Structures are given as C-alpha cells and as structure tokens.
Amino acid sequence: MRAKILIFVLMAVLLVFVFPQASYANYTRNITLLATPRGDVSIYPPHTINATYAYYRFSGNLCNMFLKDHLGNFCGNLAAGYWWKWWDDNGVEQPGTRYPMENLSALVNNVTITILEASAHGNNNYPLLRYAIVVVVDAGIPCLKQPDTSIVYTELDFWDSSGFVNWYSHSTPRGVIKASNECEYKFDNLTLGRQKTYSINFLPYIDKTLKTVTNYGILMNATILETYIAIESMNSVTQSKLNFNNFSTTATIFSSYSKHLNSTILRAYGATLTSANWNPVADINKDGRVNMTDYSLYARNYQNETWCKLTLNNYSP
Numbered sequence: 001m002r003a004k005i006l007i008f009v010l011m012a013v014l015l016v017f018v019f020p021q022a023s024y025a026n027y028t029r030n031i032t033l034l035a036t037p038r039g040d041v042s043i044y045p046p047h048t049i050n051a052t053y054a055y056y057r058f059s060g061n062l063c064n065m066f067l068k069d070h071l072g073n074f075c076g077n078l079a080a081g082y083w084w085k086w087w088d089d090n091g092v093e094q095p096g097t098r099y100p101m102e103n104l105s106a107l108v109n110n111v112t113i114t115i116l117e118a119s120a121h122g123n124n125n126y127p128l129l130r131y132a133i134v135v136v137v138d139a140g141i142p143c144l145k146q147p148d149t150s151i152v153y154t155e156l157d158f159w160d161s162s163g164f165v166n167w168y169s170h171s172t173p174r175g176v177i178k179a180s181n182e183c184e185y186k187f188d189n190l191t192l193g194r195q196k197t198y199s200i201n202f203l204p205y206i207d208k209t210l211k212t213v214t215n216y217g218i219l220m221n222a223t224i225l226e227t228y229i230a231i232e233s234m235n236s237v238t239q240s241k242l243n244f245n246n247f248s249t250t251a252t253i254f255s256s257y258s259k260h261l262n263s264t265i266l267r268a269y270g271a272t273l274t275s276a277n278w279n280p281v282a283d284i285n286k287d288g289r290v291n292m293t294d295y296s297l298y299a300r301n302y303q304n305e306t307w308c309k310l311t312l313n314n315y316s317p
C-alpha cells in the first residue's frame, strides 16, 4: 500500500513539476486546405465504365461521395480525406515530411456525416458495404502476419451492410474485425438520412490496432500517414452515397522523449505479459511487469533525453 501511495506521489510530482508547461505542438489537417500531387482523394481501383461509377465532389468543407456498382465486381475503397506526408511533382515522398506519432493524440474534430443511400445486394452470402472513418499509420516495424509492410489501418465503421454485421457478430464477439494489417471496430450504426456529428479520440483505437498487428503499441518511430472517410464495397451490387462536412484532425505530438516515455509507462502501469495494456517498452528492467521499479528507473533518468530515447527504442521483451 505504501508503495502504491509512493508511486502516485512520485507521478504527481513529476507531472506537476517536471512538465510545468506544455511541451507539445498541435497540428491540424483540414480537408479543404491541402493539395498534393496525388491529391487528397483516392479512388481505388479507378472506376470501370458500365460496371462501377464513383465520384467525389467538394463544395467548401462539404464533400459528397457516391459509389455505384451495377455488376458487383468492385472491390476496394472510395476514400476522401487528407495526407500527413508530402510528395514532390513526381510522386516521390519527401523525406522529413511525416509527423511522428510520439505520444500522439489523434482527434477527429466535429465531422458531420450523413448517409443518403446504402444498398448492397450480393451474389454471395455476404454482400459487403461499409462506411468508415480511417486513420492510417506507419507502425515503424513490420506487421506480424504481413511482414512486407508496416502500414496499419485503424477503421471505425459507422455503418455496415447486414452481411458485415453478421460477420462481426459471428467471428468477433467484441465487434472487431482483424486482418493482417488492420483492425475494424464496430463504432456506430448511423441511421440513413440522419445527420450526425462525431468527435473521436483515435489514440486508444490506434494503440489497440498496433498491439494486435505488431504486438507493440505506438512506438517512437511510428508516423501518421492518412486520415479519411471511406466507402468500402466488395462483390456487391451497390449504390451508396454520403456527404460529410468539416472533416479535420488534430494531432498533438509531444516533443520530448522523456515525456513520451513517461506517458508510455503510465499507460502500461500495472500490466503483466498477458495484460491488454502490456507494453515491453514500459517494462524497463524487463522482468515481465510494469511497476514502481520501472517508474523509479525512469524517475532517476527523466532529465536524460539520450537515456529516454534509448529506452523507448528497447522494445525487446
């Protein structure tokens, strides 16, 4: 008990006195402000005449998206959103233009969404149509089941066709679909024609996704890549239409390794190897539990940015 009191006093002292002023910066991406050589909108694959018709249109902050598939052979996303990295005129990513996810908070601010149409009829058992708000990050390490990529998708599904609802409930009792480099969370079931505004803290979802597909949470070298709203369709005769307004994301990125490590330990505090919030980075002495011993090691070194950086990079179990 005394140990617990001590640790909380220690944390309070550190939080109040070590970081008296904000050592972070806010970055906001707004859909109407950005343009890149690849554009802020992607359609994949490009629409096919006579089979699939897709468009997006912007009017100020309002974006209209439409997807129609007569034959049920479209498989992919119609996505509208924005990038967190930059390309040159040849489509080559510019070095140093990514935003690191160090202790990131990714907040989707007050986006208003209206689904105007959503119909999906499949030739198979599961006509798939869904709408999602998506944040894409580069995890910084390869995915476990897809080691050729470190790109990870966190998708909050706010509407699904009945096939997808069945898929959720049959295979994933907690409403999560897991793929090799993505997690989809059943987030809402928006009523057609009803306008709804969402403000979302994506951080817990991103953290959970990264733990699922890489075994680790948000590592120091993770970066944010894209934020968008997607219509996803697969093997369905589909007609879908939605609009959204004022879609922006703010990412708060702390600037010191020490603050990042502090937060990393606090998020994992009390965890053991099997805990949901387990993070090997936070287990500084590598004894399989995150407790006062680890926090004491941090407290002795919190002013040493080099030590904190090395510790954040040590994600061996």
Ligand SMILES: [Ca+2]
Pocket: 282, 283, 284, 285, 286, 287, 288, 289, 290, 291, 293, 294
């Ligand atoms: Ca430990």
